Amino acid sequence: MPRVTGFVIITIGLFAIVLGGQYFSQPQNKAPSVLYGGLVQSSNSLAQVSPEYAIGFPRDHQPHPDFAVEWWYFTSNLKSQSNPEQHYSVQFTLFRFNRGGLTQSAWSDGQLFMAHASIHTPQTHYFDERFATGGNRHAGVLSEPLVIQLDNWSWRSTTAELLPARLNIPLDDIELTLELTATGPIVLHGEQGYSRKSANGSHASMYYSQPFIHVAGELQTTQGNEVLVGQGWFDHEWTSQVLNEQTQGWDWFSLHLDNGEKLMAFRMRLNDQADHITGTLISPDGTARTLPPTALNLTPQEYARMEQRKYPSRWRLRIPHHGVDIELTPRKPDQWNQGRFPYYEGAVTITGSHSGVGFMELTGY
Amino acid sequence: MYSVILKASAGHAKQHPWPVLWLILAVTAAAAGLSAVLILNNAALQDYQRQSSLIPLHADLKVAGTINSVEPMTVAQHRAFYSQIRAAGFREVVAFQRENTQLTVNGDALEVTVYAVDAAALASLVSDAVPDPLGLVSVIAVSQDIAARLSADTAIALTINDQTVSLPWVSLASTQDSHATVLLDLHAFAQLNIALQPNYVVFATEYKRDIVAFLADRQLQYTPYTAEDSPIAITRSFHMSLLAMSLVMFLVCFFIVINALNLFMAGRSRMLKIFRQMGIPRTVIVRLLQVELALYALIGAVIGIFLGQLTAFLLAPSIATTLNNLFGVPVSLGELLHFPIYVPIIAICILATLISASVPIKRLASQLSHITPSTESSLAVSKALFFSLLLAGIALIGILFAGQLSMVFATVAMLLLSGVACLYWLYPTIIRLLVNVSHRTGPLIHWTFSHANVIAVHSRLACAAFFIALATHIGMTTMVDSFRSATEDWLQHRLIAEHYYYGDTGALLTVKERLDNEGIxxxxxxxxxxxxxxxxxxxxxxxxxxxxxxxxxxxxxxxxxxxxxxxxxxxxxxxxxxxxxxxxxxxxxxxxxxxxxxxxxxxxxxxxxxxxxxxxxxxxxxxxxxxxxxxxxxxxxxxxxxxxxxxxTQDNIALKQYLDELGLSHERLYSRARLLEVSLAAFDQTFVITDALNLVTLLVAVFSLITSILLITNQTQNISGVLRSIGVTRMQLIASLIGQYLIIALITALCALPFGLALAYVLVKKVNVVAFQWMFPLTVDWLAILFAMVTSLVIISLFTSASILLSQSGSLKEQIQCRE
Amino acid sequence: MIEVRNLVKNIASSHRQNAQKNGIAIIDNLELLIEQGQSASVQGASGCGKTTLLHLLSGLDHPCAGTLIVAKHAIHNYDETRLDYFRRHTIGIVFQQFHLLESLNVEDNIAFTARLAGNLDPHHINNLMQQLGIADMRNQRVTKLSGGEQQRVAIARALAHKPRVVFADEPTGNLDEHTSSAVSELLFSTCRALNTTLLLVTHSNDVAALADDAYHMTSGQLTKITPSLQKS
Incomplete structure (x- = not known):
């Protein structure tokens, strides 16, 4: 009898160790395929970004088809006009993928577009993912006027310039319509838009933002209409050099400080190099100051769990030189976008030396 | 106590195996027919559902251009239209193109269906399919049967419209389709330099009015999508008729079961009476009898399922071809092993057997004296006539007004039941007539007719089964023959020229130019x-x-x-x-x-x-x-x-020569004779299964009548003895007995004739119209009908005679001694 | 007239008629003589062979040895055709279970044998029916009749074709005592009236006593019972 008991205990113990080990282990190195499912291949045959390139508008609002990946990224922190305690957040992104070796056909130009629409109400999260091939009018970017769209989701400007624009996202049960106006200028990151993302320069992109967007609009649901108002941040980035086997993932923050300043912070996690942290501090008049890795400190404070993933949910950002010591806390516990390639994208509140609202994106977990 | 009874039952069964064997055989036949059809129908359903999961087969929207233009849409116009409809939010509209063509794998040509689909749009809708549509942007997916033939260095090429292109991609995924399918992205397909003529798949379960409104607003002519076009809906009539035939067969088989049970009970009754006298309670006897019968039913069902499974394997290719030819629905019917079907079939067989046994068991349980055949009281006879007319009336209403297929099938059932009731009225009526007429003639003839009435009562069920099977046979055969002769006649008329050439516009016009030069x-x-x-x-x-x-x-x-x-x-x-x-x-x-x-x-x-x-x-x-x-x-x-x-022109050789000179293949050149031949062959193949089921049903019914006769010969043993002792010669007696059974069979056959023809009428003028919306003239092939009737009657007479001769070969003394 | 000499019938235990086999001699050198118009009864224990004797005499069975002459027909030599003729014209049989043709009515049942023999005499049949007291049932279905009535019909049928000999195999076996005596009385009287020889097998002493001669069958042979023994 004791023998059997002993055997059973040992077996249970072994099981516990095996299972528990999984439970408490640190997140593992993951191959880049988890990021965009093999749709992105860092290929030398595709165009490479360089600091020599001069960004110009409205030209560079348009796609750069020779590069591997490109996105037009809009995030927005909103409040209900009738009930300012109710917070809403919106994300609309159009991605473009060039898988290399593309040829034209009678049907399309071979580019692949993917769009994400994410709307958080206090109670629910609406998320949808769409795909389309390029070369047809319903997916991609048009120039006169500027239209960024996939199927019936669209960012429609009145001119070839970015703003003013109307964002319209109909989903199955709801419809979001936002009027976007500029309250400040477009900002180039890094060296005139050439944004270095790793110490040795192996990872880089062309990157500009429009962080000064006033947002006002309406969310129509089956329960009624909600009038929303808030701030928005637009990113446009293109590269062939960000996603390869060395990329684990990144953490990105876009922050609206209550004093009118804007802050972009970015941590690139790489296999063969140390994490590379960069940022841009933007003054209320639009002057951008690139923050090198030494100038800022971005550290996770707390980890949370989503299924098998363990990820840093609460962060501390310090820019000593500028007296910034803030804590970034997610507004809602689950702000994961569960598409084919899940990632975290959600609103954060800013506390500490400064207050404000912002967005946090976590990939590669 | 139980073991005693069971042992005795087993011993009795061993000594008198025939009733048990008949019973098992009947259940086997019923189970075989039902399981074969259920397995085949299920395999087809699996194919439809699997294929529909990624590309609904017929749910497409054919947009042909604006209403005012007779020109087909260009690809640019299609792209513009597609962008419009997707930008309007109709994400369920996905562009695709389907081609039935040839795939060459290492030199072997396979008939495949190629689906080129806008993979990205599909990926917006479907995320948990195999393969993931998103994967199609960089791979080609093939069905499992093709995937099995491929390895790293296999050369694959696609032939569409006489053009052959090799497929350059190395990576291949496997779809869940079992039919030869190639699935690829529309962009990839377009790069093969094949003319794009996209259609649009609408992934919706109901008819989308707003899509139609969208199209109407833009004055686009289209063939609208309706849910009725799914392969399940299209082939519904085919599967229903298969099921109907198997149910008829099942029913007919269970008439045999009832007869076999009667035979069984008759043989068992003596032993069971002894049990009663021994003091074994009635309920125990009945319960154990039911257990024994359930066991036989189980054996029969298991064997039947095995045979049905085998039959399904044999018939699958033929049915797949039929579905393809008749409906344009490509299936492979690969999923033929479907165990979950077995249990319900076994249960149905056991249940049906026990239900069929309930009447004989009840009769057995309450009977004490020897069986006295009751002749029909005149009240019951007129009841039969009443029911016959009533059911015929209902059938007539059905024929005139039924609009749906299920209602029409109900009408057919009413018609057959009316026939059975009519038959029950006919027997005593005709026989009484014969009895009266023969009163003054020889006494044996007189007795022959009057005893025939008794037999008619005893073999009622078997005769009903024979009637149903023969009427159905006549009806189906007439319908199929009418169809065939109509088709043949139509083809003969329609094919004016001596040769026909099929191909695409370019080839045809090239040929035309050449032939014009030759004066053809x-x-x-x-x-x-x-x-x-x-x-x-x-x-x-x-x-x-x-x-x-x-x-x-x-x-x-x-x-x-x-x-x-x-x-x-x-x-x-x-x-x-x-x-x-x-x-x-x-x-x-x-x-x-x-x-x-x-x-x-x-x-x-x-x-x-x-x-x-x-x-x-x-x-x-x-x-x-x-x-x-x-x-x-x-x-x-x-x-x-x-x-x-x-x-x-009739000059086949010259035509082939011209084609050679133009570099075109001969394959698409058909002589009139060959076209006729090919068309009729396709026709015949389509109806092979129906014919087979038909024939089996008829055989089954014939044997049901024979079982019934065997039962009766048993019971009439002592009458034979009496007659012989009175001085009737052996030959006279045999002739009399055979005559009695033949009268019954003949009346049944003659009654089946008009009902069979009525059934043919309903099938042609109603069922076909409701199911397919076309109709052909009904022509009656009297010879074929006569042949069927005579053949069945001959088989019945042969077996009857054999059994009667056998029964009369024993000694007279033993016949006389047939005490109960 | 019935004349039987040296009649032997073996029954093998497997029911095969093979004189070579060692079988049980159920009839062993039986002798019998009945004059035309006389009646005789045969009694005996169950299984003693009474029915076998009747079958042999009515041509339903073949003897293993011996001669059988019934109404001048030497039936031990007859083939099947002649036996059919014999049964049709010369004899009538009354069975214990009546064995009427249930699909016919009373009149048709009775007339059946006469019609078969080709000597239908409606007058004669009417008389028979009167005598047997079944004249007013002539159109009834035989299944509706009581046991006694059915047996009377059977008797009429056996006599309708004016046979020379009538064999009766336990004709009252299925009847109650009262009906039994009435029916047997009728049987004997009718036969006597028609000068038909009657051989009757029975286990009832009372019925047997009605016959002119009474026999007892044991060990395959017949022994005449003296009147005094009969009365006891």
Whole structure:
């Protein structure tokens, strides 16, 4: 009898160790395929970004088809006009993928577009993912006027310039319509838009933002209409050099400080190099100051769990030189976008030396 | 106590195996038929569902261009339209193109269906399919049967429209389809330099009115998507009729079961009476009897399922071909092992056996004296007549008013039941007549007829089964033969020329030019999808050119024709529509159809409704010159879809020579004889299964009658003895006994004849119309019917005679001694 | 007249008629003589062979040895055709279970044998029916009749074709005592009236006593019972 008991205990113990080990282990190195499912291949045959390139508008609002990946990224922190305690957040992104070796056909130009629409109400999260091939009018970017769209989701400007624009996202049960106006200028990151993302320069992109967007609009649901108002941040980035086997993932923050300043912070996690942290501090008049890795400190404070993933949910950002010591806390516990390639994208509140609202994106977990 | 009974039962069964064997055989037959059909139907359903999971087979939207234009949409226009409809939010509309073509794998040619689909749009809708549509942007997916043939260095090439391109991609994924399918992205497909003619799949379970409104707003002509077009809906009638036939067979088999049970009970009754006398309670006897019968039913069901499974394997290729030919639905019927079906079938067989046994068991349980056959009281006879007329009346109402297939099948059932009731009225009526007539003739004849009445009562169920099977056989055979002769006749008329060449426009026109130089007369056929308007609305229909020459017009077989119709057609004022179109849109001769051409409207009269057997689509025939002169320029016309050309020459060798010179293959050149041959072969193959089931049912019914006769011969042993002792000679007695059974069988067969013909009428004029919306004339092949009737009667007489002869071969003394 | 000499019938235990086999001789050198118009009864224990004797005499069975002459027909030599003729014209049989043709009515049942023999005499049949008291049931279905009535019909049928000999195999076996005596009385009287020889097998002493001669069958042979023994 004791023998059997002993055997059973040992077996249970072994099981516990095996299972528990999984439970408490640190997140593992993951191959880049988890990021965009093999749709992105860092290929030398595709165009490479360089600091020599001069960004110009409205030209560079348009796609750069020779590069591997490109996105037009809009995030927005909103409040209900009738009930300012109710917070809403919106994300609309159009991605473009060039898988290399593309040829034209009678049907399309071979580019692949993917769009994400994410709307958080206090109670629910609406998320949808769409795909389309390029070369047809319903997916991609048009120039006169500027239209960024996939199927019936669209960012429609009145001119070839970015703003003013109307964002319209109909989903199955709801419809979001936002009027976007500029309250400040477009900002180039890094060296005139050439944004270095790793110490040795192996990872880089062309990157500009429009962080000064006033947002006002309406969310129509089956329960009624909600009038929303808030701030928005637009990113446009293109590269062939960000996603390869060395990329684990990144953490990105876009922050609206209550004093009118804007802050972009970015941590690139790489296999063969140390994490590379960069940022841009933007003054209320639009002057951008690139923050090198030494100038800022971005550290996770707390980890949370989503299924098998363990990820840093609460962060501390310090820019000593500028007296910034803030804590970034997610507004809602689950702000994961569960598409084919899940990632975290959600609103954060800013506390500490400064207050404000912002967005946090976590990939590669 | 139980073991005693069971042992005795087992011993009895061993000594008298025949009733048990009949019982098991009957259950086997029933289970075999039912399981074969259920397995095949299920395999087809699996195929439909699996195929539908990624690409619904027939749920497409054919957008043919704006209403005012007869030109087909260019690819640029398609792309523009597609962008519009997707930007309007109709994410369920996905562009695709389907081609039935050849895939060459290491030199072997396979018939495959190629689906080129907008993978990205599909990925927006579907995320948990195998393979993930998103993967299609960089791979080609093939069905499992093709994937099995491939390895790293396999050379694969696709042949579409006489063009062969090798497929360059190395990575392949496997779909869940079992039918030869190739699935790839539309962009990849377009890079193969194959002409793009996209259609649009609509992934919706109900008819989307807003899509239709969207199209109507843009004045686009289209064939709208309806849920009715799913392969499940299209083939529903086929599967229902298979099921119906198997149910008929099941029913007929269970008539045999009842007979076998009667035989069984008769043999068992003595032993069971002894048990009762021994003091074993009735309930125990009954319960154990039920257990024993359930066991036999189980054995029969298991064997039957095994046979049914085997039959399913054998019939699957034939049925797959039928589904493909008849409905254009490609299936492979690979999923034929479907164990979950076994249990319900076994349960049904056991249950049906026990239910069938309930009456004989009840009778056994309460009987004490020897069985006295009761002759029909006149009240019961008139009841039979009443029911027969009532059911016939209901059937008539059904024939006149039934609109749905299930109702029509109910009508058929009513008709058959009416026939059975009529039969029950006929027996005593006719026999009584014969008895009265023969009263003054020889006593044996008189007794023969009067005893026949007794037999009729005893073998009622078996005769009903025989009646149903024979009537069904007559009905089905007549229908199939009518169809075949109508088809043959139609083909003979319609094929005016000696040769026909199929191909794409370019090839055909090249050939035409060459043949024109040689002075050989050709007649090409133009076709396009045009949008027609009539007072009740509009529809899109395949419109074909048809020559207005006397020769060709005589070849058109019409159901209806206006008196001056041909002249109107020649004068470009009239057109022909096929039966399907007439039924589906409520059109008749004399109605007006209009078409908008450029900025004018042409009004044409429907001058005739022509037969178009087997075509699932609607069809309009226009005079050739009308199309050429008024709708297009000659160049436009020449670039339209010309798919087939008639060649008026018998010189096959010369034709092949010309084709060789032009570098075209001979495969698409058909002589008239060969076309006829191929068409009729396809026809015959389609009906192979029906014929088989039909025949089996008839055999089953014949043997049911024989079992019943065996039972009765048992019971009439002592009567034979009496008669012999009175001085009737052996031959006289045998003749009398055989005669009695033959009278019954003959009455049954004769009654089956009119009902069988009525059934044929319903099948042709009602079932076919409701299911397919076309109809062919009913022709009765008396010879075939007579053959079936005579053959069944001959088989019955042979077996009857054999059994009677056997029963009379024993000694007289033993016959006399047949005490109970 | 019935004349039987040296009649032997073996029954093998497997029911095969094979004189070579060692079987049980159920009839062992039996002798019998009945004059035309006389009646005789045979009694005996169950299984003693009474029915076998009747079968042999009515041509339903073949003897292993011996001669059988019934109404001048030497039936031990007859083939099947002649036996059929014999049964049709010369004899009538009354069975214990009546064995009427249930699909026919009373009149048709009775007339059956006469019609078969080709000597239908409606007058004679009417008389028979009167005598047997079944004249007013002539159109009834035989299944509706009581046991006694059915047996009377059977008797009429056996006599309708004016046979020379009538064999009765336990004709009252299925009847109650009262009916039994009535029926047997009728049987004997009718036969006597028609000068038909009657051989009757019975286990009832009372019925046996009605016959002119009474026999007892044991060990395959017949022994005449003296009147005094009969009365006891």
């Amino acid at each position: 007369r050709t007649q090409e056929r133009y076709q396009m999808n045009l949008y027609w308007q009539h007072e009740n609305g509009g529809f899109a229909a395949q419109t074909y050119s048809y020559p207005a020459t006397t020769e060709y017009l005589n070849g058109l077989k019409v159901e209806k024709l206006l008196p001056d119709g041909l002249n109107q057609f020649r004068a470009h004022r009239g057109l022909f529509i096929n039966q399907q179109l007439a039924y589906r849109h409520g059109l008749d001769v004399g109605d007006t159809l209009s078409i908008a051409v450029a900025d004018k409207t042409m009004d044409l009269t429907v001058v005739g409704i022509h037969y178009d057997f087997g075509n699932p689509d609607t069809q309009v025939l226009l005079p050739l010159n009308l199309l050429l002169q008024t709708t297009w320029t000659y160049e436009q016309a020449m670039s339209q879809a010309v798919r087939v050309m008639a060649i008026h």
